[in-house]
Amino acid sequence: MIFSEVLKSHAEPLVKEIIQHPFLTDITTNTLAPAAIIAYVQQDEFYLSQYALALKAAADLAPSPTIAHVLMPLLFEPNSESIAHTWLLKSIDISQVEQLPTTVPNPTTQAYIDFLFANKSKDFFSLITALLPCAWVYPEFAKQLVPQEVTDNPLINWLQLYDNQFPDLLKMDLATVLFTILDQETFTQSKQQQLLAIFLQGCIYEWHFFDATYFQKTRLLANTSTITMEELMNA
Ligand SMILES: Cc1ncc(C[n+]2csc(CCO)c2C)c(N)n1
Structure with a gap:
């Protein structure tokens, strides 16, 4: 079995968990809060x-000009997926990301980003393996969840985007390119074994990302406490 197939087959149970997550089932029933x-x-x-920065770092770390050349066109702008966000927000009558309050990363988002950059400090192949679940998991669940019949659920566009049905808006070939680099x-x-562990950890973070936003685990001590870090340090 080629290495990418080994990675995918080990991650299959995690993809099944993600597909059943209420965030995604609520998308398919148009009941997402x-x-x-x-x-x-x-x-x-x-x-x-942050993902865009980590991907850029991968291109800079590429072990050969050929690999760097393959990665270059994929250094998407951080906002290239903003259409996905616009579609989600439109369904609740918010038209612009700018209308949202400023973001503090929740602990899950921060842990996922820290994981990407920790693997950047290891080596190029660890980094692209850490970047892979993000690019791979979405098309995996999208192809299974996109309904075959016509629907008036406005959230289905979001799934169709990741099922590569709007290639002019978002190209969905990053996972294929990264898997090919590993297979060569x-x-x-x-x-x-090390790379497999990184890949599975990334898939687990994908589950946690949905879980943290679904249950809005956004209540941070830093947001609610009146004591600042500075005060604690100087006490
Ligand atoms: C937490 C999280 N994970 C994955 C994606 C989806 N995604 C991010 S980059 C990429 C490759 C092509 O743009 C894909 C599919 C997301 N938006 N947020």
């Missing part, structure tokens, strides 16, 4: 800005 939509869009805007490399057994 406005608060969950707002929390998701806010967190995702922030997440994607030969890894020792122990390196394969």
